[in-house]
Amino acid sequence: MAAMATVAKVVCCFVLVLGVANGQGLKVGFYQNTCPNAEAIVNDVMRTVFKEALSLAGPLLRMHFHDCFVRGCEASILLNSSTNTAEKDSPPNLSLRGYQVIDRVKAALEKKCPGIVSCADILAIVARDAVVATGGKFYNVETGRRDGNVSSLTETLTNLLPPTANITTLIAGFNAKGLSVKDLVVLSGGHTIGTSHCSSFSNRLYNFTGKNDADPSMDPNYVKVLKKRCKINDQTTLVEMDPGSFKTFDIKYFTLITKRRALFTSDEALLNNSVTKAYLTAQSKNGGSTFGDDFGVSMMNMGRISVITGSAGHIRKFCYKNN
Template identity: 75%
Template sequence: MACSKLFLSCLLVQLTFLFLVPEVAHGQGLKVGFYQKACPNAEAIVKGVIHEVMSVAPSLSGPLLRMHFHDCFVRGCEGSVLLNSPTNQAEKNAIPNQSLRGFQTIDRVKTALEKACPGIVSCADILALVARDMVVATGGFSYDVETGRRDGNVSIMNEALNDLIPPTANITTLKADFAKRGLSVKDLVVLSGGHTIGTSHCSSFSNRVYNFTGKGDADPTLDSNYIARLKLRCKPNDQTTLVEMDPGSVRTFDVKYFDLIPKRRGLFTSDSALLDDSETKAYIDLQIKTGGSTFFKDFGESMVNMGRIGVLTGTAGEVRKVCSKVN
C-alpha cells in the first residue's frame, strides 16, 4: 500500500487493518533464507557492519537488541520504531523509547544493503538480524532468523506509550501483554533474560528506591544492600544517569541475570515479578541449577517467536529505501 510521507494520511486504513488482523505471533510469509536469491550476501553484510560497530562502540549492544523488542511490541515487527516525524510524534519520540540508541547503526546497515541490493531488504528485517548479531557479538549463541518482513508506513508516539510494557509491570500484566501477542509464559521469562546486557536510566526504577508507596520508602522486595548501591548511583529525580541492568556483566550475553533475581537484585519491578509465577520461577531455578544449560537455545527460539508478531509480508507495506522515512 502506497502512502504519502504524512503519517495521518494512511492512519485510517492502517487502523482498520489492525482491527481485522490480531496482533499475534503468526509470521506467515517469513522463512529462513528469504533473501538467498535476491540478496545472497544480506546477512553477511549485516554481520560485517555490526562487527565494525561493536569494535568501536560496544555500549550499543543493549540498545540495539532492545530496539527490536520495542519495534515488535508496537504495531508488530514492521520497523515503525525507526520512522521520523516532522512534528516529533513518532514512536521513537515516546518517553519509553528515549533510551534507544543506535539508529545511525541501522542506517549504516541499510546503506550497505542498498548499495549491494537496492530495494530488497526491509528495515524490519534489519532490526531482527541486528538483534541476532548483537547477541552473538556479546557472547551468546547464534540462531536462524526468519526474514521476509516488509515495512509499515505509520508511527505514532501515543501507541508506543500505550503498548510498550513498563518496567513497573507486575506478573499479571506481563503475562497478559505477552499472551495477547501470541507469546508464552516461557517466552516472557526467556526474553527477560535479554536484560543481561545494557543499561537503564535511573528514572525507570527510582520509585523502587525512593518512593515505592508514596511515603518515601523503598521496595521491600529489593535487597537492602542493592538499594544502597543504587542510591549511590541515582539521586532523586535523576533523569540522565545510566545503571547496568546486570552489574559486572553489562556487555556479556550470559545467564548471570537469572542469578540476580532470587537474590532480590532485579533492577525493575518486572524483573522481580518473575518470582511471582510458578512457571517463570521454575525456569529461573533451572538456569541457576544447570548453569544456563538451555538459555541460549531458548533465547533464540523466543526471539524467533517475537519476530513473528504482526508482520507485514507479501504485498503489504513496503521496503523502505531509507529506514527513517516512508518511500
C-alpha cells in the same frame, strides 16, 4: 440468519487468528535469490560497529523488541516524526540508541541490493548479531518482513510494558502478542546486557509507598548500593543491569533476580509465577544450560509478531522515512 451469524463468527475468528497467528511468509534465507549476501553484509557492518562500541548491543537488541511490540515487527520504531509524532519520540523510546547504526547497515545493503532488504528484517538480524557479539548463542533469523508506513507515539503507550508492571500485566501483555509465559521469562533474560537509567527504577529506591521508603522486596543492601549511584530525580545516570557483565550475554541477570537484585519490578515479578520462577531458578542453578537455545526460539517467536509480508507494505530506501 443463523447461517449469517455462523459466517460472521468464522470470519471474526479467522481475523482474530490472523491477528495473533504471526509469521506467515517468513523463512530463514528469504533473500537467498534476491540478495544472497544480505546477512553477511549486515554482519560485516555490525562487526565493525561492535568493535567500536559493544555497548550498542543492548540498545539494538531492545530496539527490535520495541519495534515488534508496537504494530508488529515492521520498523515503525525507525520512522521520524512528520505530520504526527512518531514512536521514537515517545517517552519509553527516548532511551533507545543506535538508529545511525541501522542507517549504516541500510546504506551498505542499498549499495549492493537496492530496494530489496526491509528495515524490519535489518532490525531482526542486527538484534541477533548483538546477542552473538556479546557471547550469546547464534540462532537463525527468519526474514521476509516488509516495512510499514505508520508510526504513532500514542500506540507505544498502550503496547510497551512499563518497568513497574506486575506479573499479571506482563503475562497479559505478552499473550496479547501471541507470546507465552515462557517467552516472557526467556526474553526478560535479554536484560543480561545493557544499562538502565536510574529514572527507570528509582521509584523502588525512594518513597516507594509514599513514606520515604524503598521497595521492601528488594535486597536492602542492594538498595544502599543503588542509592549511592542514583540520587533522587536523577534523569541521566546509567546503571549496569547485570553489574560486572553487562556486555556479556550470560544467565547472571536471572541469578540476580533470585537474589532480589533485579532493577525493575517487572523482572522481580518473574518470581511471582510458578512457571517463570521455576525457569529462572533452574537456569541460574544449572548454568543456564538451555537459555542460549531458548532465547533463539523466543526471539523467533517475537520476530513473527504481526509481520507484513508478501506484496503488502513496502521496502524503505531510508529506514527513517517512507519512500
